[in-house]
Amino acid sequence: MPSYYTAIVLLVVGNLAASLSDVAVKLINGELPTFQYVFIRQLLSVLVLFPLWRMQPPSARPLVHRKLTLLRAHLVLIGSGCMVVAITHLPLASANAVFYAAPLLMLPLSAMLLKEPPTKSKLLASLIGFGGVLIVLRPSEFHWAALFALGTAFTLALFNVTARKIPKTQSVISNLFWTSLLSLPVSAILALTFWQPMSAKTLLLTLASAGLILSYNGLAVMAYRRASASNIAIAENSGLVFVTAFGVLWFNEIPDGFTALGIVLIVTPLLPWRRRRQAVAVPR
Template sequence: MSGKTVNSAILLLVLGNAMALVSDVFIKLLEPGAPILQFAFLRCLITLAFLLPLARKIDRNNLFSGFRVHAIRAHIHLVGLLCMVVALSNLPLATANAVFYVAPIMVMVLSVLFFRESLTPLSVFAVVSGFFGIIVILRPMDFNWAAIAALGSALALAINAVMVRKLPKDQSTVHKLFLNYLLMVPASGLLAAWEWQKGASWQPEVLYIAAGSAVFILVYNITVLLAYRQVDANQVTSAEYTGLIWAVAIGWIWFNEVPDWWFLVGSMMVVVPLVLIGLNQRRKAPARGFNPVPKQDEPRNRAGSLSAGTTL
């Protein structure tokens, strides 16, 4: 599976999104009351360790180029990660992931607000449908802090995706990911120390869960890199939404979380307009054969082909 053909790229995205869901499963295995700040700190350190073998792709002479933007994105990433842990710990797996998929809709809105981009009628429909879809999924009567955390995680994804435009264009994906996690370490370490001082005991299983989560989310990043490097995004990006299918299947089989009609209807309201946008872009794109020149080394994420380093 090289990702050099549309079919192989789609298969990579399907498998990659399954790996991302396995990462979510590890997080969901955290016990109630587990030290989530310690988890975030450990996952940052472990991810950095896994990235070290790829250090040759890091421009050491300009390691901190774009430092200000990287620092802001790193701390937003940390907030989003903590929100994701809260959401996955308290919401059904499929419900949390359905809310995460509102991120590309938020990107559309943020792009209009900060970059004066115009929305097509289909994009406007996606924004409105997605908004009401989230209301249907969460239902006002069930709205709680976990639901707010899920929305916070989606917002963090969206903000980080929009801010990618401000990063240096010549930085590799490994460089961006490494710097992102490196700049998360001080804040996450201080939060973990504060949590420990407040009486949170060290739990060895948190280390294993953080390692498992980090491994599978990095495997996801590798698959999307391969998928998008030489195939047009608009040809395959709709395959990313198979992540919601994986979330339903794994939640049903592993956690006995049976989706109801509210979830199914709301999910369709969120995902279908986004898929239609992708299909519309694919229809408008000029036909072309295999392009031997690799695309910019940018991964996407689970929230619908967002940009590098935004996967939580």
């Protein structure tokens, strides 16, 4: 399978996990302080990744590109905190509408940081996809928490774009392990400052959300290493389809005509026939 199509599949599966993580955070419903949630999530990531990291050859374990990894670790902290606030105080659909600005933000970021200017067709496809997001998830009114949702979108876009600068000699496991480990000192201090007792249900939801978002991060790193950000960023919008389905199944949110139109606008640029015609331009 060409690298482009593999990267698309990885991002779609990752967005399924991220959508389920959002549902878990919504179900927590603010019962856990934001910093406590973020610390538990990062700690679980380290505990899960450590044995996998140790199983690798010694040459694959060292921390590579320390400054960049440290930056990405704290992007995770900022984005996670903003995400919890946004999902807690906004409807799930409204929060996700802003989150899905990330692919659009990745276009200028990839041009500035990676020297990968998007073609007119990619820019148009991303604008159509983002327009579909707005149609489906239509935020009804401005809320202060929307600024936190925008913060999540920006940090997610920057996290994904900078994945392309990570040397290919560093494995995905090592990258995620070091990113999670470097985030612990700051997250631990903030969590201890606001620590509160939690119920078993809240703990389980937090652990589930942490595991799901860890899966997304790993899949995203693999995807953006296989193809340029401007080529595959639009696949991030696949999460919209999952969010819509979860709304039907769990929250009785039946899509209307505008929702169906929005899904069509988002999915159409991802159809295989479109990329086959552009196959010559896709990096291998």
